[in-house]
Amino acid sequence: MEATIEVRELRKRFGSVAALDGLSFDVTPGQVTGFVGPNGAGKSTTLRILLGLDTADEGTALIGGRRYQALRTPLLEVGALLDAAAVHPSRRGRDHLLWLAHSHGLPVRRVDEVLDVVGLGGAARRRAGGYSLGMRQRLGIAAALLGDPPVLLLDEPVNGLDPEGIRWIRGFLRTLAAEGRTVLVSSHLMGELEDTADHLVVIGRGRVIADTGVAELLAAASGDRVAVRTADRARAMAVLSGAGASVAATGRDTLTVSLLPAERVVALLGSAGVVFSGVAAHRATLEEAYMELTRDAVQFAADETAVGPERAAGAAGDEDADDGGDDAAVAEGVR
């Protein structure tokens, strides 16, 4: 079976709401693909249709070239974590997996293997009702792995995990992809995806906003912008705008400058006598790139709420404004 997800022109309405509005994307094996979008964008609906839990009004959603309903041994072909709470509370963790394994003729040995893989071996004989959210997430991931499937669909797998668990799943997803599996992971935590995902499918209002490599997206979002830290913000803005730059205030003493290289910014501020404590090439975070992408989609849909450059850069740049941690300093302390 070719381990690939193909979504083509999916449409789904719930009454007057178009949850999916012609959604198309592919997920290829050997990499982790993040599936992201604002609340209500249509992520869960897409995953539910892919897993045969809901039907599309139009379009197709295929796993390995076939609809989920046509898979003869689904557990062996696709592993899914949709709702970690979907385990009967009185059932013991191990019994839940035994029941699933039995339905597919998998050996008991495999149940104990996946319990160990997710670090739940010690709690396997406790009732799921007494599990923490993180433990239920691990049990759900164990269930997804049971059939050693080439395709994994995980909805918010980091949800409820402690820092050790988050680190574990990050490495684990990378390992699954390195084994050549197709891994589609929805998440709201861009910081997590920045460290984990190779590719992103960003959706909004039931449509694809971006289908791109994470590295390309970060490079594009970083652009040629320059971050400036100065106590004399107003004068710096006047000098740089006067030289043709586009300037946005991103904090009490920070600016983001476009259309001028860092060296020129340093020279202009220096010759105008504007004191500054740092000028740095700006490197976008995935969170920032994502906010820009999804904000554009909202602007497109409701153009009366146009967002000015100052607010736009401020929304994305506050973190940098405070710690400058993502910036590669090119000049310091020129008077």
Ligand SMILES: Nc1ncnc2c1ncn2[C@@H]1O[C@H](COP(=O)(O)OP(=O)(O)OP(=O)(O)O)[C@@H](O)[C@H]1O
């Ligand atoms: N069963 C349903 N009945 C009515 N409306 C629904 C139903 N399921 C989803 N919707 C609507 O479809 C749209 C897409 O919802 P969906 O849950 O797929 O989004 P999502 O991207 O998963 O959101 P979130 O990030 O909040 O989980 C939303 O407007 C939602 O209210």
